[in-house]
Amino acid sequence: MSASNGQSVQAMIEASKNKKGKVLLEKTMPKLLLLTALISVLTTFGIVFTLIFETYEFFTRIPFMEFITGTQWLPFAGDAKYGILPLILGTLKITAIAVVVAVPLGLAAAIYLSEYASDSARRIIKPVLEVLAGIPTIVYGFFALTFVTPVLQMVMPDVKIFNALSPGIVVGIMILPMITSLSEDAMTSVPKSIREGALGLGATKFEVAIRVVLPAALSGIVASIVLAISRAIGETMIVSLAGGSTPTFDANITGSIQTMTAYIVQVSTGDAGYGTTIYYSIYAVGFTLFVFTLIMNLLAQYISKRFREEY
Amino acid sequence: MVQLATNEVKKGKILEVNGAPALGPKKNVFDTVGLDLWYGEHHALKNINLGIQENEVTAIIGPSGCGKSTYLKTLNRMVELVPIVRTSGVINYRDRNILDRNYTVEELRTKVGMVFQKPNPFPKSIYDNIAYGPRIHGIKNKQILDEIVEKSLRGAAIWDEVKDRLHENAYGLSGGQQQRICIARCLAIEPDVILMDEPTSALDPISTLKVEELVQELKDNYSIIIVTHNMQQAARISDKTAFFLNGEVVEFDETNKIFSTPSDKRTEDYISGRFG
Amino acid sequence: MRYIEEESVMRNMGKRLTKNKLWKYLFMLAVGIALASLVVLLFRIITQGTEYLTWDFLTSFASRFPEQAGVKAALIGSLWLMLVVAPVSMTLGIGTAIYLEEYAKKNKLNDFIRMNISNLAGVPSIVFGLLGLTIFVRMLDLGKSVLAAGLTMSLLILPVIIVASQEAIRAVPNEQREASFGMGATKWQTIVRVVLPAAIPGILTGSILALSRAIGETAPLVVIGIPVILQFLPDGLLSSFTVLPMQIFDWAKRPQEEFMFVASAGIIVLMVLLIIMNSIAIFIRNKFQKRY
Numbered sequence: 001m002s003a004s005n006g007q008s009v010q011a012m013i014e015a016s017k018n019k020k021g022k023v024l025l026e027k028t029m030p031k032l033l034l035l036t037a038l039i040s041v042l043t044t045f046g047i048v049f050t051l052i053f054e055t056y057e058f059f060t061r062i063p064f065m066e067f068i069t070g071t072q073w074l075p076f077a078g079d080a081k082y083g084i085l086p087l088i089l090g091t092l093k094i095t096a097i098a099v100v101v102a103v104p105l106g107l108a109a110a111i112y113l114s115e116y117a118s119d120s121a122r123r124i125i126k127p128v129l130e131v132l133a134g135i136p137t138i139v140y141g142f143f144a145l146t147f148v149t150p151v152l153q154m155v156m157p158d159v160k161i162f163n164a165l166s167p168g169i170v171v172g173i174m175i176l177p178m179i180t181s182l183s184e185d186a187m188t189s190v191p192k193s194i195r196e197g198a199l200g201l202g203a204t205k206f207e208v209a210i211r212v213v214l215p216a217a218l219s220g221i222v223a224s225i226v227l228a229i230s231r232a233i234g235e236t237m238i239v240s241l242a243g244g245s246t247p248t249f250d251a252n253i254t255g256s257i258q259t260m261t262a263y264i265v266q267v268s269t270g271d272a273g274y275g276t277t278i279y280y281s282i283y284a285v286g287f288t289l290f291v292f293t294l295i296m297n298l299l300a301q302y303i304s305k306r307f308r309e310e311y
Numbered sequence: 312m313v314q315l316a317t318n319e320v321k322k323g324k325i326l327e328v329n330g331a332p333a334l335g336p337k338k339n340v341f342d343t344v345g346l347d348l349w350y351g352e353h354h355a356l357k358n359i360n361l362g363i364q365e366n367e368v369t370a371i372i373g374p375s376g377c378g379k380s381t382y383l384k385t386l387n388r389m390v391e392l393v394p395i396v397r398t399s400g401v402i403n404y405r406d407r408n409i410l411d412r413n414y415t416v417e418e419l420r421t422k423v424g425m426v427f428q429k430p431n432p433f434p435k436s437i438y439d440n441i442a443y444g445p446r447i448h449g450i451k452n453k454q455i456l457d458e459i460v461e462k463s464l465r466g467a468a469i470w471d472e473v474k475d476r477l478h479e480n481a482y483g484l485s486g487g488q489q490q491r492i493c494i495a496r497c498l499a500i501e502p503d504v505i506l507m508d509e510p511t512s513a514l515d516p517i518s519t520l521k522v523e524e525l526v527q528e529l530k531d532n533y534s535i536i537i538v539t540h541n542m543q544q545a546a547r548i549s550d551k552t553a554f555f556l557n558g559e560v561v562e563f564d565e566t567n568k569i570f571s572t573p574s575d576k577r578t579e580d581y582i583s584g585r586f587g
Numbered sequence: 588m589r590y591i592e593e594e595s596v597m598r599n600m601g602k603r604l605t606k607n608k609l610w611k612y613l614f615m616l617a618v619g620i621a622l623a624s625l626v627v628l629l630f631r632i633i634t635q636g637t638e639y640l641t642w643d644f645l646t647s648f649a650s651r652f653p654e655q656a657g658v659k660a661a662l663i664g665s666l667w668l669m670l671v672v673a674p675v676s677m678t679l680g681i682g683t684a685i686y687l688e689e690y691a692k693k694n695k696l697n698d699f700i701r702m703n704i705s706n707l708a709g710v711p712s713i714v715f716g717l718l719g720l721t722i723f724v725r726m727l728d729l730g731k732s733v734l735a736a737g738l739t740m741s742l743l744i745l746p747v748i749i750v751a752s753q754e755a756i757r758a759v760p761n762e763q764r765e766a767s768f769g770m771g772a773t774k775w776q777t778i779v780r781v782v783l784p785a786a787i788p789g790i791l792t793g794s795i796l797a798l799s800r801a802i803g804e805t806a807p808l809v810v811i812g813i814p815v816i817l818q819f820l821p822d823g824l825l826s827s828f829t830v831l832p833m834q835i836f837d838w839a840k841r842p843q844e845e846f847m848f849v850a851s852a853g854i855i856v857l858m859v860l861l862i863i864m865n866s867i868a869i870f871i872r873n874k875f876q877k878r879y
Contacts, residue, residue, distance in 0.1 A: 009445060009459060009501040013421060016449030022773070029775050030690045036682030037691075040749065041703050043742045047714060050721040108617030116611055125618060132625050134796075134861065136803025138832045139854050142839045143628050146635075146847055173624050180621070204607035227709070234711025236806035237832075241839055261713050261806070268716075268810045274725075282810075286717045290710065297709035389769060394692065421771035431762035434785055444770040447780065493766070500770065 051290055054283035061277050067284065073247035073258070075267075075278050082281060084288060086247035090164070090257040091292075094239055097168025097253065098175060098232040103225055105172075106179030110221075113180070114187035115209045126181070133177035141241035144170035149242060162244025162256035170242070171235050175228040182227065186220025187213050219307035223300045230296035234289065236261035260289045337364045339403075340504050340534045341386060346400035346410075348381060350393065355381050357558045359400070363551075365503075365534045368526060370549035370566065372542055374581065378558040379538045383506050386536065387423040388416045405503070421448065424502035428509045430489035432481035432496070437464075437473050440481050440492055444500040459499050467495035468525050487518020494525065505529065507537040511544065523548050542582055546570050554578045632858075636851030644852055649816045649834065653845035658856050660817040661834035664733075665802055665860070667821050668830055671737025672744070672801050677794050679741065680748030684790075687749075688756040689778055708746035715743045716810025724811055731812050734824040739807050744797040751793020755786040788875035795868040799861050805832035831857045 059067070062082045070083015109129075113122055149166040152159045159165060190213050198208045214221070244256030245266050258266070264282045272278040341363040348356035356378045363369050371379040384390040386402065388409060401408050409419050432440050441460045450456060460477070464470040469491040473484070481492050490510060497505055507526070511519040526535060526548050539545050545552050546566060553563040554575075562569060562578045573579045639653075647657025683704075691697040719739030729735035759782050767777040783790075813829055815837040821828040831853060838850035 009450070009499070010421075010503075012450050012455070013445075013448040013500065017418075026773050026775050030686070033682045033686035033690060036679045037686045037700050039679050039742075040683060040707055040745055041700055043718070043745070044703050044707055046722055047710060047718045050718050051714075054717075054721065105617045105620055108614045109621055112611075112614035112618050116614060125622070128622060128625065132621065134799065134803075134865065135628070136805070136832055136857065136861070138803070138805045138835050138839075139628070139632070139858070142835065142850055142854060143631065145839060147627070147631050173621070176621055204603050206607040206610045207603070230709055234713065236711070236713045236809075237836065240809075241836070261711065264713055264717070265806070265809050268812060283717060286714055290714050293709055293711055294706065297706055300709075301705065387769065389765065392765070392768070416768075417771045417773055419771075420769055425765075425769035427762060427765060427769070429762055431760075431766045433763060433766065433781055443767070443772075443780070447767075447770065447772045447776050496766075496770070 047290070051283055051287040054280055055287045058277070058280035058284040061280070062284075071249045073263070075281055080277065082277075082284075084260075084285065086249040087258060087260045087263055087285060088288070089249055090239075090243070090247060090262070091233055091259040091289075093164040093253055093257060094168045094171055094235070094243065094259055095229055095232045097165060098172035099225070099229060101169050101172025102176045102179055102228060106176045106224075106228075107183060107221065109176070109180045110183035110187060111209050111214075114184045115205060115213065129177040129180055132173070133181075135174075137174065137235060137237040138241075140170050140174050141167070141238040144238055144242035156254065159254045160244075160256055162242065162246070164243060164253040164255075164257045167238045167242040168253070170238050171232050174235065174238065175231050178228045178231065179224050182224030183217070183221045186217035186224070189220070190216045219303055222307075223304040226296055226300040226303065230293045230300070233296065234261065234293050236265060240265040260285045264289075337366060339363060340365045340405060341536075342401075342403040344401045344403070346382075346385065346398065346402060348378075348385060348390070348399075349397045350381075351395045355558050356385070359560055361553060361560060361563055363534070363536060366530055366532075367550040368530050368535045368537060368548055370545035370552045371536065371538045371555060372540075372545050372552060372581075373555035375540075377555040379555045380508055382555065383508055383536060383538045386504075386506055387420050387425055389420075389425065391416070421500055422502055423504045423506060424497035424500065425506045425508065426490070426494050426497055426510045429513050430486055430493050432484075432489050432492050434480060434482055436478045437481050437484075437492060438477040440496050441499050443496060448500060463495040463499040464492075466498045466529070467491045468521065468528070469495060485518070487514050487521060490514060490518065490522060491525065494522070494529075498529075502533065504534045504536065507535065509538055509540055512540060519544075542570075554581060556581070632851050632854050635848055636853075636855045639848045639852035640855055645856070648818045649829075649837075653843060653849050656838070656846075656849050658831065658834060658853055660820060661829050661831045661853070662856060662860075663820050664817075664828040665830045667733045667828055668737055668740065669798060669802065671733060671824065672740045673794075673798055675738060676741040676744050676748050676797065676801075680745050680794070680797075681752050681790060683745075683749045684752030684756055685778060685783075688753055689774070689782065704746050704749055708750070711806075712743055712804055713806040713810060715739055716807030718742070719807055719811050729825065731814065731827050732825045733821055733828050736808055736811055736813060736828075736830075737824075739811060740801045740804065743804065743807060744801050747797040747800065748794050751797065752786070752790045755789025755793065756782060758789060759785045788871050792868045792872045795864050795871070799864040799868075802830075802864070803832055803857060803861060805836055808833055809836070831860070 067082055067084055069085070070081060071085045072081040072083050073086045074081040113125060117125065144166045148170055149159065149161060149163065152163075152166055194212060194216065195208055198212045199205075203211070239259045240262045243259060243262055245258050245262060246256040247258040247263070248255065263285055267278055267282045339362045341361070343359050343361040343363075346356055346359040347354070359382060371383065373379045381390060385398065386404075386409075390396055390398075398410055400410065402410050404419065404423065407414065433443065435443075438460055441463050442456045445456060445459050450459070461470065461474075464473060469488060472488060473492075476483075481489060484492060490513075494505075494510075511522050514522065523544065526537065529535060530550075537545075537549065549566045551564065552566040552569040554561045554569065554573075554577075556577055562573060562575045564574075569578060570582060573582065644657045645662065646659050647655060648660050649658075650656045683700075687697065687701065691700070716739065719735060719742075723729050723735035723738050724731060727735075729738075763781050763785065764777055767781045772780070808830060813833050814827060815829050815833050817827070817829050835850050835853040835857065838846045838853060
């Protein structure tokens with residue numbers, strides 16, 4: 001005996017048609033999903049408004065000009081000074097050291113992976129570099145404080161316990177995988193035919209890499225470096241643990257410094273009460289940090305869009 | 312009644328336009344009247360008038376880019392998946408205009424099934440592939456589904472090859488088997504019409520032969536419209552053939568006539584291999 | 588007269604080939620340095636931490652005395668954090684990805700949403716902490732709770748989950764959708780029955796990697812003001828709590844040398860947790876890799 005009793009499939013479909021739920025689902029799901037997508041927009045608005053409101057409160061107490069031109073950051077002193085330049089300089093020192101470490105190493109590694117490495121070598125090296133990218137920053141910070149700094153002190157006796165050099169180097173190690181992997185992507189997307197053209201003229205691999213592949217992939221490489229710089233600017237835990245908390249305004253990299261992020265951490269772990277000028281100052285510093293990284297991110301997007309190579 | 316009468320008149324017109332004789336007592340499944348279609352600025356179909364009869368195999372041939380696939384996809388409104396498409400004109404399916412905004416596409420596609428150029432089974436078991444259609448349309452009874460699966464697989468002449476591995480992934484099958492699974496999947500909801508978009512272009516000659524034989528068997532119960540690149544295929548399996556060129560129907564007639572004594576010079580050039 | 592003298596070409600050749608070799612080794616050296624730093628880092632932490640890594644360490648609360656300190660509260664706290672972050676970030680992230688890939692038409696609003704997501708991904712994590720402090724801790728008055736921290740972290744990793752899910756959904760071939768529509772399936776049926784089953788391994792892999800980022804993240808929680816020395820376990824979403832990275836941060840700042848070893852032991856626990864999560868992600872990726 002047949003279960004369908006000889007009824008045709010179309011008849012059964014007809015019978016189970018017009019379920020209210022199905023129609024309702026079709027109509028409401030896109031709207032619900034749009035709502036979830038709008039959360040990310042809301043987050044951005046939340047960040048921007050939070051920063052603007054609290055920073056505005058800060059500027060009712062501290063003149064804007066003093067904030068952006070002052071060379072002394074002494075919020076805990078009796079005669080408090082809020083000139084952000086020392087914090088910016090601290091951040092730039094870390095970023096510069098990180099770039100000096102990460103760009104040559106990262107690019108060289110990228111060239112090796114895209115131009116020289118065998119498939120099997122690439123299959124091993126790339127995941128290992130991914131591991132490097134996945135290590136929590138607190139671990140890097142601990143490594144900087146307890147290993148890199150003592151090693152530096154052995155080589156250069158005038159390096160202090162807290163300094164710019166050690167966290168700078170470690171931030172460099174942290175952003176290295178990012179530069180390598182994004183640059184390698186840019187280089188491997190240069191078509192093989194272009195390489196073959198140069199090799200066919202008798203160029204060596206090195207000449208092909210430097211004169212053909214690198215220029216062709218330049219926009220992707222530059223974008224990766226800009227993104228890595230943005231990451232270095234926003235890096236917090238490494239500099240909090242190993243950089244110190246002395247906002248200085250000089251060129252010294254062996255002594256204690258303070259970055260924008262480290263200042264926010266210092267206040268957050270201290271006991272500055274809600275509503276004090278110090279409390280609002282972390283938003284002003286956070287806003288400055290946000291502007292810096294936003295500019296970097298927009299720049300990276302602009303570079304990779306504007307100068308995209310068409311093959 | 313009045314509705315029907317006007318349609319009869321329209322049908323007469325169509326046949327007149329194409330110069331084809333009135334063909335037998337069979338009813339038309341699709342009546343296309345004055346169909347135009349644009350992809351953005353590109354005028355892809357120009358004033359198409361075609362009457363397609365039930366329980367026949369209608370082949371649509373023509374060079375690449377002539378609009379034959381576009382026309383086929385208009386018949387189940389799959390063409391709308393491209394967002395920039397605009398249409399005007401009328402396509403009556405069983406006397407209702409499917410281009411009408413109120414016509415639900417899901418309902419249309421339940422009646423008008425489709426087999427695609429590349430075999431596209433879901434990465435699920437063979438059983439789940441076939442049961443997909445009935446399930447989405449609300450048939451949940453396990454026994455009924457079992458029956459439908461067997462019947463559909465038999466209908467697509469692939470039951471014997473897969474009956475012992477119904478719960479294996481359909482991707483384990485060969486390309487030709489996959490395409491017949493796709494035909495079976497289409498048969499599972501017992502559609503009225505089956506649209507086939509170059510169903511053998513990705514298959515080897517032996518699999519192609521099997522699909523062609525299958526098409527012949529299916530036409531007793533289904534109306535089949537098949538787009539093909541392969542003129543021999545159209546000649547072998549179809550009852551009527553429409554020749555498309557640059558978005559227009561050049562000629563629509565009995566397949567025998569198209570391939571022996573075409574009335575248009577361009578048709579003759581195409582089938583004798585002078586272009587395309 | 589020829590423009591290129593064979594002799595000078597041949598003379599140059601040797602130099603060029605040496606240069607080629609030399610640079611190859613320099614490039615290899617760069618890779619070597621990167622890998623070596625990873626090895627040194629892991630070696631240091633393992634040798635420093637294993638001594639303190641005992642069963643007691645896992646089952647004791649934090650303490651002023653290094654030999655009595657443990658990670659119980661922090662480990663359980665990290666898992667509590669995941670209890671909030673995983674459902675919230677995945678619901679929002681996958682929902683957004685489905686919207687953008689399957690429904691979003693090309694218009695100003697959707698372009699803005701896309702641009703916004705890529706910019707959000709570049710906002711430093713500490714800034715998310717400021718957001719969480721103002722909105723969740725103070726305005727919504729959730730306090731320094733599991734919920735406040737979890738929502739903050741969810742927003743932080745949201746862009747990562749969105750992008751990974753978008754890629755997974757985009758990798759489902761259009762022929763699959765067409766096959767489903769061709770059967771008369773509705774859009775939502777197609778998404779639920781065809782697109783998502785095929786995309787879910789990629790989505791899960793990306794999500795787990797994002798979650799492992801949240802588990803190792805410290806900065807936003809420092810800003811929110813998550814405490815470190817806790818003698819109890821959280822008993823609900825509004826309970827106060829601590830997490831592994833916060834605990835490690837606290838130990839690492841202490842002057843006594845013994846706490847360095849405690850911190851290392853804590854790092855090992857954190858890293859093992861991360862390795863477990865990553866292994867699951869890799870397992871899913873390899874197990875369900877789809878072929879079309």
